Amino acid sequence: MKQLEAAFPVDSQLLMVLPRAGASVRNPDVRLPILRSDVDGYYLEMRVEEDAQDDSEFSVIRRVPLENLSDEELADIKAEYANLDWSACVNKGVSNGLEKIHDRRIQRMFMALMTFLNPRQISIILYLYKLAAEQGNNGTVKFRSNDLLEILGYTRTKDGGFASKLRSQLNRDLVALHRTELVLAQSFKKTSLNRGAKVMIKSILRIKDYEVDHAPRDFDITKAADYTYELADSYTISLEFFDGTRNGDCVLFPNQFDITQRLGSNAKCDYKTKLLIYLASRMKWDTLTDGQFISISKQYLFKNLDLFGSNSSRNNQIFWRTVDELKEEGYLFGAQELSGKHRISTIQFQINSMKLKCK
Structure with a gap:
C-alpha cells in the first residue's frame, strides 16, 4: 500500500471559506465596496451575496475597520470613494478602477479589499500552516521575512536582500490578512439546523508581534502598508482558523507544496493554486466517491477560477491546461467532462489521496 507523502494539516473551515471569501470583483455575486458605520465605528466592506443553487456559494462580508478616524479623514475617504470606478475595476482591472483615487492610503485600502485572498496570499497562508505544523506552537507561527520571500x-x-517593491508587497499582504475581517454565519453549511443563527467575525490571521533589525524605532506595520515600502524583518502571527487543525478536521497538503511565484505574472493568473484550493474546499463540502472521485459543475468551477467572459475557447484552454x-504535480490522476441534465456539464476529478487527503 502506498504511503501518504509527508504532509501538513490545513483547517477544514478555512478551506471551506477561502474560495468564497476571496471571490474577485468579476464574480457576479460580489457587490461594490461601501462605507458603512455602526456603533463600533466605520468599515469599508464588500459583500459576496449567496448563490442559493450551491451550498458552498454562501454569503460572506469582508471588511476593513477604519479605526480612530478624524472628521477630516472621514471626509477624505468619502470624497475619494466618489472617484472609485467600479465598472473599470470589473472590466479593465482593479488598478484601472482606482486610478482617480489620489490618496495613497485610501487607494491601497481599496486595493487590499478588492484583491483579498488572491493566489499569492493563499500561498502565504498555506506556508504558514506548514510552519505551524513544524513549530508545534498551537497556531502561533514565527518567521523571517527574507525566508518567506525566498520561498516565494x-x-x-546584490546586497543579499530583496527589492523594496517585493518587501512592501509582503507587508501589505500580511496586514491585509490581519486587518480584513470576514463576517459570515457561524454555521454556514446548510446541513446545520442553526445556519445563520450566529454570526462569526474572524480574520485569517493576527499579527501578534514583529521585529525590525535596522529601521527606525517608530516603524509601524500598518503605516508601512498604507503609505511606504517597508517590511519588518520578522513576524509572529496567530492563525485564527485553527480549531479544525487542532482537532483533526483538516485536509493534508504535501510538505513539498510549491508556493513559487511565476516571475512577471500577475497573482490573479495563478489558476493552479485557485483550482487546487477549490478542489480541497469541495472535498470538505462534498463527499468523495470511492475515496477519490469528486464531480463539480463546470459553471461553478469557471466561476471560482475567475474564468468569465464570452471567449469560451480561451477559458476551456486555461482550465484544461491547469x-x-x-496531474503533472501528482494532485490529480485525471479529469473528464460529463454531460448532465439540461446540457449542464460536470467535471469529474480523480484525486490522488497520497497528495491531498481529507481527515
Whole structure:
C-alpha cells in the first residue's frame, strides 16, 4: 500500500471559506465596496451575496475597520470613494478602477479589499500552516521575512536582500490578512439546523508581534502598508482558523507544496493554486466517491477560477491546461467532462489521496 507523502494539516473551515471569501470583483455575486458605520465605528466592506443553487456559494462580508478616524479623514475617504470606478475595476482591472483615487492610503485600502485572498496570499497562508505544523506552537507561527520571500521564489539583490517593491508587497499582504475581517454565519453549511443563527467575525490571521533589525524605532506595520515600502524583518502571527487543525478536521497538503511565484505574472493568473484550493474546499463540502472521485459543475468551477467572459475557447484552454499542471504535480490522476441534465456539464476529478487527503 502506498504511503501518504509527508504532509501538513490545513483547517477544514478555512478551506471551506477561502474560495468564497476571496471571490474577485468579476464574480457576479460580489457587490461594490461601501462605507458603512455602526456603533463600533466605520468599515469599508464588500459583500459576496449567496448563490442559493450551491451550498458552498454562501454569503460572506469582508471588511476593513477604519479605526480612530478624524472628521477630516472621514471626509477624505468619502470624497475619494466618489472617484472609485467600479465598472473599470470589473472590466479593465482593479488598478484601472482606482486610478482617480489620489490618496495613497485610501487607494491601497481599496486595493487590499478588492484583491483579498488572491493566489499569492493563499500561498502565504498555506506556508504558514506548514510552519505551524513544524513549530508545534498551537497556531502561533514565527518567521523571517527574507525566508518567506525566498520561498516565494523571488531573487535577492546584490546586497543579499530583496527589492523594496517585493518587501512592501509582503507587508501589505500580511496586514491585509490581519486587518480584513470576514463576517459570515457561524454555521454556514446548510446541513446545520442553526445556519445563520450566529454570526462569526474572524480574520485569517493576527499579527501578534514583529521585529525590525535596522529601521527606525517608530516603524509601524500598518503605516508601512498604507503609505511606504517597508517590511519588518520578522513576524509572529496567530492563525485564527485553527480549531479544525487542532482537532483533526483538516485536509493534508504535501510538505513539498510549491508556493513559487511565476516571475512577471500577475497573482490573479495563478489558476493552479485557485483550482487546487477549490478542489480541497469541495472535498470538505462534498463527499468523495470511492475515496477519490469528486464531480463539480463546470459553471461553478469557471466561476471560482475567475474564468468569465464570452471567449469560451480561451477559458476551456486555461482550465484544461491547469488540470494538466495538477496531474503533472501528482494532485490529480485525471479529469473528464460529463454531460448532465439540461446540457449542464460536470467535471469529474480523480484525486490522488497520497497528495491531498481529507481527515
